[in-house]
Amino acid sequence: MKRALLASLGLLALSACDNSNTGPAGMSEDEHSKRAVELAHEMLIVDTHIDVPYRLNARYEDVSKATETGDFDYPRAVAGGLDAPFMSIYTPASYEFEGAGKAFGHANSMIDLVEKIAADAPDKFTLAHSPDAVLSAKKAGKMALVLGMENGAPIEGDLENLEHFYQRGIRYITLAHSRSNHIADSSYDEERPNDGLSDFGVDVVRAMNDLGIMVDVSHISDAAFWDVIDNSAVPVIASHSSARHFTPNFERNMSDDMIKALADKGGVIMINFGSAFLTEEANGYGGALDAAFESWLSQSDAEPTDTMREDFEARYKMEHPYPFATLNHVLDHIDHVVEIAGIDAVGIGSDYDGVDDTLPIGLKDVAAYPNLIEGLLARGYDEAAIAKIMGNNLMRVWRAIDRYRKEKNKGA
Template sequence: MHKPSALALSLLCAATLSACSSNTTPLSSAQRAQQLAQQYIIVDTHIDVPYRLHKDWEDVTVATKRGEFDYPRALAGGLNAPFMSIYIPASYERTGGGYQLANQLIDSMEALVGRAADKFAMAYSTQDVLGQFGSGKVSLALGMENGTPIEGKLENLQHFYQRGIRYITLSHSESNHIADSSYDLRRRWNGLSPFGKELVVAMNNIGMMIDISHVSDAAFYQVMQLSKVPVIASHSSLRSYTPGFERNMDDDMIKTLAKNGGVVQINFGSSFVTMMANQYGALRKAAAKQAGVADDEAFELEFRKKHPYPFATLDTVLDHIDHVIKLVGINYVGIGSDYDGVGDSLPIGLKDVASYPNLIEGLLKRGYSEADIEKILSGNLLRVWREVEQYAAQQKAG
């Protein structure tokens, strides 16, 4: 299915007067949203397909029974360029093996493209995303979630850049040799490690985006001081809706990110966007402890029967987007859904990659222009990626 360009749409209207005359019934907001989802590039900076398939393989070239991503649903939702997360669990920092796993996960995405070259294509640059737009192919970009596979070696950064990695989330759920994690109470480095500071400079120079999702506040501000180019939060939401949850960004951080030219890509997970869902796990663990039983899958099923999970809604996610825009303007927000990465906690109305038109319809109903919607869907992220590419090209030429 080819996405028509704006010019093609206007020519179609000119040629099909019956479809465009004032006598026809105007498109509903849902129909308009479907049209815009196909008309504009949609970039989602965090989808956990590689690790999902590593644990539980399915053929995502066709409709799947599990997960939130497959080719038919991506096509239906208008998703053009998902960043496939090369996710390395934090435990690999201690056990080793992260370098090998990262390469295996990259291999799996290349194999997917090899098996279904009519449906998928690798995307190593903004030009690849633009050039493949309208081809019917989903462009697979790669981001590494957790810098553990770098193993303190800049030659590994070069290796993974050559393999297609275009951003690195510096740490994950535990502090590593690069940066402290927002989840880790042990602040080993009080921000970035000495190697982490070196890595930020090297990532700038090589043309790889720096992702500050998951890092501690101190690490975030140190990245901001060091980076010569805009950075991203590939899948973060806002702390003003989840007070005390350091994994999200507070207003001062968003202002600093915007001053840097960066972009926060809003995570759709209910626990990232509402306080009730954010505290649900702690309440369940406390109940298990009080009952003197293990907080296992069986207990969770029973707990949910008595205490249904407080799913967020589409409007909650839209509130996060609104908040960023009211705080710093339209140019600094996008989407990083965390599909296939947040279990069954996705909001009502945003359950899988076929749901982007619902988000667009919500934006239309809140009065956003098409130009603004295009920035949220991809324009802001592509601007950052392009600036990172251009800076690296200048360094190489200089």
């Protein structure tokens, strides 16, 4: 099957990693490949955004075994060396506006699902609510499932709900998603009712600091980002964003000034693997398709239907294949962040199972982390720097936030 083939290819050397064939200490390409696989299983790999729960909510599969669909399952994750995937507890933006309790209830059901994954395969998975728990899981040979909430809508205007989700294991919250909500404005939404963070959003950020929940600035508007920087007492993360330098008109990615401010605060941007986050060509593909359809429709007397749109898309994609990014583009984003903000400011937040079929060539599923390590070796990164990118930078931020929580609660 296609997925199995991609998984097996995930461990192959990619000659296109760089124009050179040597890296640290004059290593050959074959030596890079072998060492990359070794490092993937030695060092801690933390991926801060994998959308398994919502994928399984639509169609449940036993991910403790090989699956025919999706980007994640246990065998592929083990092959790739993944230690700590943050399971995205995603709530659709519309749920905030569909009645009290809907967003809250949905988020709880997604957490239930992750708990089921761990309970059904306790020899393979364990829930991890702290950095030490992640390290203990690795030592025990288990995969640590960590929870990150994508969209703060389930808080539903009540800080007691924030406390509830902390107790259930949520360790970061992406404040908004595709629509502005009661906490923050969204980068995807033309409506910006909060002009950044709402007053309640400021309270949420400060309460997250006190509880020990990482503030995630992915998805929010630029104004909301700067409000977070002004109001958070601890480092913040971007769990699955990339550099706007390569996609100038895409607010969902982060500008150089934002990346530098994030780094100055001790935070980390976790690079998103979706092709539309990596290259301008892929980012503009959907708009080009829409424009082509509208142009074609204007020359026809027919009323548009879903079937008509689907047929047109199929023809368009045959004539204009999707311009997949490559591993090199991911490496370019990492290089750029390191250049402007330093090695401590970058990590990985792949968005596996969240960006549909737009993943780059060479990073098609969770078996492919060795390819990324091989590419970093080929570009001259030493092993200590690679360990920071693959997980240690995120762990540093998480520990800093944990320390702040303990200090705030000392004697309470």
